[in-house]
Amino acid sequence: MGKESSAVLGILAGTAIGATLGILFAPDKGSNTRQRIADEALAVKDKVAEEADHLREKVADTVSGNKEATLDQQIEAVVSNMSHKTDDVITSLEKKLSELKSKNKKYQKAK
Template identity: 45%
Template sequence: MKASSTILGILGAAAAGAFIGVLFAPDKGSNTRKKIKDKSKDYGDNIKTKFDNVVSTITSNGKEILQEGKSKLNQVKEDYNTLKDDVKTVKSNY
């Protein structure tokens, strides 16, 4: 999560910088408001895309980890059953 927090922080700082730059640029008020609105929409879309990518990555990795865990659990169960059968065999020979 640290990487996603860093990405969101960088995007937020860039948005704030662009916003301040537009406010201090010499232009008519209506043009400035339009630029702010357009930039805000662009940054919002960009942040949403980044967030969706982070969520997708986390979900994908979570599914892989879960699948690997299930596989390991099944292997442990098989090993346990084999060991249990071996113990029964040894007991029956004595």
């Protein structure tokens, strides 16, 4: 993002400087020149605002995409972890059930 925004700002600054110099060196009345400079400044301001909005949206989309990817990875890790823990609990319960069955057989034989 840094290189892209620097390039855009450089292009916009170059355009503004070139337009201003072109207007200043053009043979015209002072009032017309000032009006053209003001018009160009407004046009450049609008262009900069538009590019800033575009970059902001792009950054927001990138951040949002990264958040979603990170969230998906975290959810996957939690599900995987829970799956392993569930297997451990099931194994533990199966052992406990086996022990209880053994004890129950001993009690049944004793009677």
